[in-house]
Amino acid sequence: MDVVCDLEGLDDDLKYLVTSFKILGILSISAPSYKENFQMEIPESIYSLNLSFSSFIGYEQFQKLKQQEIILRGAILTDQEINRFLKSWMSRESHLELKLFQIRISGPEAKDVIMDVPHEVTTDPSVVEMLNGQFRYSNIECGYNIKRSDGKTATVCFGNRFDMLYMIVY
Numbered sequence: 001m002d003v004v005c006d007l008e009g010l011d012d013d014l015k016y017l018v019t020s021f022k023i024l025g026i027l028s029i030s031a032p033s034y035k036e037n038f039q040m041e042i043p044e045s046i047y048s049l050n051l052s053f054s055s056f057i058g059y060e061q062f063q064k065l066k067q068q069e070i071i072l073r074g075a076i077l078t079d080q081e082i083n084r085f086l087k088s089w090m091s092r093e094s095h096l097e098l099k100l101f102q103i104r105i106s107g108p109e110a111k112d113v114i115m116d117v118p119h120e121v122t123t124d125p126s127v128v129e130m131l132n133g134q135f136r137y138s139n140i141e142c143g144y145n146i147k148r149s150d151g152k153t154a155t156v157c158f159g160n161r162f163d164m165l166y167m168i169v170y
Helices: 011-020 059-064 079-090 110-114 125-134
Strands: 002-004 025-030 046-051 069-072 100-104 120-122 143-147 153-158 164-169
Touching (some): 059 079, 125 153, 125 164
Parallel strands (some): 002 025
């Protein structure tokens, strides 16, 4: 389901749409602003969540998301919270089904805080090509491989445009 809204004050209508219909597959929402303290439950029935303006998703709600693909632009998660997310993923505490993750970060300096986890830098051309294919226009040159406690690997990388963190699990 794609929901695009250029008007303000339709928070209740958005909640109604998302909670009243059985949504399967992809939920993509582009609404530029929300009321202060706006909250909305995200259906577990979807495998892909794409929020162009995701300021209403706090860390606690984010940690409960079960989707395989999560794209949050305009998120309010701090660099420290993103680091905590990576640690929780690595220890199998959250996001066990995650395959793809994308989130806006505070800037290039965020990399040091976020990547304060055990990792290996990779410039493997096949990995870099895969990342640039998945995350178009990101100009990725290297990635950071992290391992989950069950042996699953993810590569985290930072795009040279738009201050974005990208993660792909394989």
